[in-house]
Amino acid sequence: MPKKLQLQKADLTAESFSTQNLLKETEGSKKKIKKSKPIKKYGLVWDSEKEPELVVELCKEQLPVLEEDSSKEIKTEKEKPINILIEGDNYHALSVLNYTHKGKVDVIYIDPPYNTGNKDFIYNDKYVDKEDAYRHSKWLSFMEKRLKLAKNLLKKTGAIFISIDDNELAQLKLLCDEVFGENSLIGIVTVGKGTTTGQDAKRFGSSADYLLVYGMVDFQLGKIAMSEKDKKRFSKKDEKGNYSTLQFRKTGNNDKRANRPNLFYALKDPDGNDVYPLGPSGYESTWRGDTKYFQRLERENMIEWIKQGRGWRPYVKFYLEGRGKSASNLWVDIEGNKKATIELKEFFGERVFSNPKPTDLIKRCITLANVISPLVLDFFAGSGTSAQAVLALNSQDDEDRRFILCTNNENNICTDICYPRIEKVINGYKSSKNEKVIGISSNLKYFKTDFIKGEATDKNKKMLVDKSAEMLCLKEDCFELVKKDKYFKIFKNYQNKYLGIVYDDDAIAGFKKEAKRLNKKIIVYIFSLDESAREEEFEDIKSLVQLKPIPTAILSVYKRIFK
Numbered sequence: 226m227p228k229k230l231q232l233q234k235a236d237l238t239a240e241s242f243s244t245q246n247l248l249k250e251t252e253g254s255k256k257k258i259k260k261s262k263p264i265k266k267y268g269l270v271w272d273s274e275k276e277p278e279l280v281v282e283l284c285k286e287q288l289p290v291l292e293e294d295s296s297k298e299i300k301t302e303k304e305k306p307i308n309i310l311i312e313g314d315n316y317h318a319l320s321v322l323n324y325t326h327k328g329k330v331d332v333i334y335i336d337p338p339y340n341t342g343n344k345d346f347i348y349n350d351k352y353v354d355k356e357d358a359y360r361h362s363k364w365l366s367f368m369e370k371r372l373k374l375a376k377n378l379l380k381k382t383g384a385i386f387i388s389i390d391d392n393e394l395a396q397l398k399l400l401c402d403e404v405f406g407e408n409s410l411i412g413i414v415t416v417g418k419g420t421t422t423g424q425d426a427k428r429f430g431s432s433a434d435y436l437l438v439y440g441m442v443d444f445q446l447g448k449i450a451m452s453e454k455d456k457k458r459f460s461k462k463d464e465k466g467n468y469s470t471l472q473f474r475k476t477g478n479n480d481k482r483a484n485r486p487n488l489f490y491a492l493k494d495p496d497g498n499d500v501y502p503l504g505p506s507g508y509e510s511t512w513r514g515d516t517k518y519f520q521r522l523e524r525e526n527m528i529e530w531i532k533q534g535r536g537w538r539p540y541v542k543f544y545l546e547g548r549g550k551s552a553s554n555l556w557v558d559i560e561g562n563k564k565a566t567i568e569l570k571e572f573f574g575e576r577v578f579s580n581p582k583p584t585d586l587i588k589r590c591i592t593l594a595n596v597i598s599p600l601v602l603d604f605f606a607g608s609g610t611s612a613q614a615v616l617a618l619n620s621q622d623d624e625d626r627r628f629i630l631c632t633n634n635e636n637n638i639c640t641d642i643c644y645p646r647i648e649k650v651i652n653g654y655k656s657s658k659n660e661k662v663i664g665i666s667s668n669l670k671y672f673k674t675d676f677i678k679g680e681a682t683d684k685n686k687k688m689l690v691d692k693s694a695e696m697l698c699l700k701e702d703c704f705e706l707v708k709k710d711k712y713f714k715i716f717k718n719y720q721n722k723y724l725g726i727v728y729d730d731d732a733i734a735g736f737k738k739e740a741k742r743l744n745k746k747i748i749v750y751i752f753s754l755d756e757s758a759r760e761e762e763f764e765d766i767k768s769l770v771q772l773k774p775i776p777t778a779i780l781s782v783y784k785r786i787f788k
Contacts, residue, residue, distance in 0.1 A: 310629075617665070
């Protein structure tokens with residue numbers, strides 16, 4: 226073959242090969258695009274896959290469980306509920322709580338790392354500094370995973386309060402809009418710190434932090450306590466107590482007779498004269514309610530006639546007792562971080578933690594959640610301020626608020642600061658002035674996160690069940706051991722709720738015998754490799770037991786989280 230033809234043929238072959246490769250690559254790219262996540266048209270975008278978080282990746286191979294450290298149990302009052310402190314990464318703790326406490330938490334307060342670049346945020350065992358090009362992406366990935374898990378724990382009436390400063394305020398707002406829903410935002414509160422920091426020639430000094438508040442679908446914002454200045458308005462007094470007055474004539478928008486004609490009518494004043502609702506310039510206005518409403522207020526001695534100029538005007542009484550006030554989004558009445566540092570120093574005699582939050586801040590958040598005896602979760606527990614806030618509120622009104630605190634043990638913060646602080650609050654301590662401070666009676670269980678192999682083998686399922694006692698006790702709030710056998714256990718709580726755990730089919734007969742002796746309704750978790758709870762085995766005592774198979778339910782929760 227002539228050399229020229231050979232070259233032409235080679236060129237055509239190469240061109241054909243190149244075209245075929247290009248077509249293949251194009252088809253491959255199309256398939257990848259179809260499989261990829263849709264591009265956001267609006268919202269927060271960051272590189273979430275640049276550096277996967279190691280504690281999250283670990284859960285692809287191992288599953289978190291809890292293990293109690295009984296040496297740290299605190300028990301001062303048997304008839305009180307039990308509070309929980311979990312030592313471990315909060316991602317693992319929240320994963321466990323997604324099984325034990327889904328939809329059970331009333332209030333979440335967290336004070337996460339602010340990502341200032343000044344050694345306050347650790348990602349994959351390294352501090353993230355200001356020069357890290359992916360600083361914000363790492364922080365957002367870190368927060369998103371935890372907030373999604375936290376949302377699952379809130380009741381429909383629950384709320385989350387998040388402290389933050391201006392380094393990540395804007396990003397956190399957009400992230401929370403995505404996680405909780407933009408319409409769930411209750412407000413952004415500016416919280417005075419009491420001191421100004423970070424002053425230099427180029428930037429404003431910082432005198433405030435912020436509090437993002439998101440409420441679930443049925444959340445109702447509560448009231449806060451009145452200040453002494455507020456109380457001075459209630460200067461009048463009768464047999465019911467101190468009160469203030471508000472005129473019975475409607476004021477503000479839509480106060481014209483034309484707006485509500487039926488609320489324009491005559492009332493008889495103390496002199497027997499007709500009084501109509503007239504505005505300041507003499508225009509016809511309306512009363513705040515109809516005649517039946519006014520008559521009811523009169524019967525209850527809630528109307529006070531006050532003489533003004535030439536005539537009388539009716540006013541409604543508002544009593545001080547039991548009254549709160551609506552919270553604004555500016556809080557400068559709470560002593561700031563400086564007081565919080567002094568407050569913590571009282572326990573240890575020296576400064577042991579930087580920038581703790583004031584107890585009064587968290588007490589206000591819990592109060593605004595508007596729940597009697599709420600369950601409070603803080604998964605960035607730090608020095609344990611949230612625990613002190615919960616116990617302090619209980620000491621004021623004798624309610625049974627409870628807390629779950631989660632923190633890692635970085636720099637021994639859990640074992641040397643958080644736990645000792647809680648212990649001192651409960652058992653009492655001597656202040657820095659050597660004065661005895663009486664404790665607030667309560668109880669505490671201390672857990673650590675642990676792991677089992679995640680591969681779905683029968684052996685690993687059995688191991689998960691063997692390690693599940695603490696999780697099940699936490700889920701059912703039953704910790705007092707009533708009966709312990711080789712292959713079953715029975716627990717109860719202070720409200721006489723009973724929990725049973727059956728680890729092996731061979732233990733069913735012995736468990737049933739004990740259940741008959743107790744003659745109490747028992748929630749029973751029974752080991753099963755399938756979803757059967759061995760109902761036929763319990764037919765003769767079915768009125769005494771509520772059967773639940775494990776570990777299927779636990780594994781299904783983890784499958785959803787770690788998919």
